[in-house]
Amino acid sequence: MTDLADPGKPRTRSGSAARGPTRTRPGPAHALLAYVGVRALGLLALAVWSATRGTSAHTLLTGRWDSLWYARVAEGWYGYQVRLPDGGVHSDLAFFPLLPALERGLSQLSPLAAPDAGMAVSWLSSLAAAWALYLTGTRLHGHRAGVCLAVLWAAVPVGVVQSMAYSESLFTALAAWALWSVLNGRWVWAGTLAALAGLTRPVGAAVVAAVWIAALLELRGGRRAPGARMVLGLLLAPVGWFGYVAWVGVRTGSVTGYLDIQGQWGNGFDGGWAFAGFIWENLTGTVVGGLGLLAGVALVIWLYVLCVRQRQPAALLVYAGVVVTLALCAKGYFGSKPRLLLPAFPLLLPAAAALARWRPARAAAALAALAVASACYGAWWLNGSGPP
Known part of the structure; x- marks a missing residue:
């Protein structure tokens, strides 16, 4: 039988004629390298700034504010508390355990000591988060948008x-991979990662809401019963x-135990009333500060509106909406x-998509x-008020 393929072309192992070189599909390497570059620049600036002030960049990263509480839990598990001069109590039960x-x-x-181990976990987690952000941006708007999203974050x-x-x-790493799993219909992974996110921060409820609502919308659109894997997820x-909130309730002997502990820290959900009062105080005092706060809140709301107009998947919109609502409508230290x-x-996806349309040099x-x-x-x- 005569072979009709061009004898001058190289052949693949199966014997068919090769069709010439194929382009390699872009991967996450560009995004991860760019992400590392941005964060390395930030650490370099912190080291230089701290050296000029006689402070330790290492201590700022591992030994102040909440990092001290996480290290105490890591070293002795739960049970530590501080009694304040006014009679209030700060308990380490306010901090989730993962x-x-x-x-x-x-x-x-x-x-590694516990504080350094915590920093190592954060560095590795931030890379995992950047990877998931790249995949999400790429899925929705292409490779360049994925890179831009990781860098913007x-x-x-x-x-x-x-x-x-x-x-x-x-x-963020757990939440982003959970949402990525939802977008790909991997419900067991989505549920597992949402559970782990729920062991990390109180706002883990946002991931749970995103997984549940996305599943309900998919079932409604397909008009079908949920599969076993979706149910498990x-x-x-x-x-x-x-599980953690219930455990704190059992430990404190109160159904509202976790909320009570957060209240002792001055935290809680009041619909944004306290934050509105804080903005008003700044408007009537240092007007510039108040206007800056208003501009910041307006920017966040505008970005979310852009996300809605961009028609992001329901899982992303629900997740971002809950995170923004809890952040802006909670009491506590406003800084x-x-x-x-x-x-x-x-919230960064609209900007990432826009930058992806720019010329590469300009972006x-x-x-x-x-x-x-x-x-x-x-x-x-970090050398000033920092993130308590």
Whole structure:
């Protein structure tokens, strides 16, 4: 039988004629390298700034604010509390257990002390988060948007928190991979990751809501009964968050035990009343500060509106909406709100999609400028009021 293929072309192992070189599909390497570059710049700026002030960048990253509480839980587990001069009590039960558990495990398996183990977990988690953000951006708007999304998240003003022994990086990684699993219909993975996110931060409820509502919308659209894997994923999703809150309730002897502990810390959900009062105080005092706060809130709301107009998948919209609502409508230290918004990465998708349409050189210059600004702000912020 005569072979009709061109004899001059190289053949594949199966004997068919090769069709010429194939283009390699873009992967996450560009996004991860760019992410590492932005965060390395931030750490360098922090080291230089701290050296000029005579402070320790290492201590700022591992030994202040909430990182101290996580380290105490890792070293002695729960039971530590501080009685304040006014009679109030701050209990370590306010801090969810996954990060200190990982700190404890890593410190036992390596020479790292608990605070350094916490920082190592955050660094690795931030890479995992950047990877998931890249995949999400790529799925929705293409490879360049995926890269831009990862870089934008690294270059937000409070991006330095991603390098601290805090739980934001771990939570964002778990949340982003859970949402990625939802987008791909991997319900058992989505539920498992949502459960782990629920063991990391109180806002883990946002991931649970996203998984459940996305599943309900899919079932409604398909007009079918849920499969076994979807049911299992939906049952797993709330286990982490509900399990820890229930455990605290049993330990304190009160159904509202966790809410009571948060209240002792001055935290709680009041619909944004306290935050509105804080903004009003600034408007009637330092007018510039009040206007700045209003501009910040307006920016966050505008970004969410853009997400809705962009018709993001329901899972992303629900997740971002709950994170934003809990951040803006909760009581507590108001300087923490930018940090609380850090996991709301879908807010950055409209900007990532827009940058992806720019010429590469122009987009790179804009992202580089943001990275420099973020590095300088993070170094100044961490050496000042910082993220309690």
